Amino acid sequence: MSENTATVDKQVDETVEPREWQPTILGILCNWCSYAGADLAGSARLHYPETIRIVRVPCSGRVDPMFVLKGFQKGFDAVMVLGCHPGDCHYAKGNYYARRRIALVKDLLKSLGIPEERFHFEWVSASEGNRFAEVVTEMTEKVKKLGPFEGVTR
Ligand code: FES
Numbered sequence: 001m002s003e004n005t006a007t008v009d010k011q012v013d014e015t016v017e018p019r020e021w022q023p024t025i026l027g028i029l030c031n032w033c034s035y036a037g038a039d040l041a042g043s044a045r046l047h048y049p050e051t052i053r054i055v056r057v058p059c060s061g062r063v064d065p066m067f068v069l070k071g072f073q074k075g076f077d078a079v080m081v082l083g084c085h086p087g088d089c090h091y092a093k094g095n096y097y098a099r100r101r102i103a104l105v106k107d108l109l110k111s112l113g114i115p116e117e118r119f120h121f122e123w124v125s126a127s128e129g130n131r132f133a134e135v136v137t138e139m140t141e142k143v144k145k146l147g148p149f150e151g152v153t154r
Helices: 003-015 034-043 065-073 094-112 129-146
Strands: 025-030 052-057 078-083 119-123
Touching: 025 034, 025 065, 025 129, 034 052, 034 078, 034 129, 065 078, 065 094, 078 094, 078 129, 094 119, 119 129
Parallel strands: 025 052, 025 078, 078 119
Antiparallel strands: none
């Protein structure tokens, strides 16, 4: 290694600051409202943390509680399910079914020792790009306070 390379190498090392830990959040979004809302947030270049990885489902009513558990099993620090507002579901009642299932999800998380705060269910419409950005920002801040998900404790 020449001296110049060593010098540059040292300078690069000095400029690399330790990066702050960022949570990873699995977002399970209904295609018709929430995914469109996320798309709007992106196309409007709204600022929100790059912490969410999105999986698109036809409707929030399609969300099996196992999808949420799978997210934690795969190492996500949090999971969010976003769907159309009540009355706006393209399959009429899918989001009402989802809302009922969320109670089951919360029970499952509790029985596994996964803090409820690591899960969030929310309505986000296709025109609510701002809301999508807010939800991701709020969830990111909440999970940062909780720290990395350490796995199932029970
Ligand atoms: S289509 Fe969005 S919740 Fe049913």
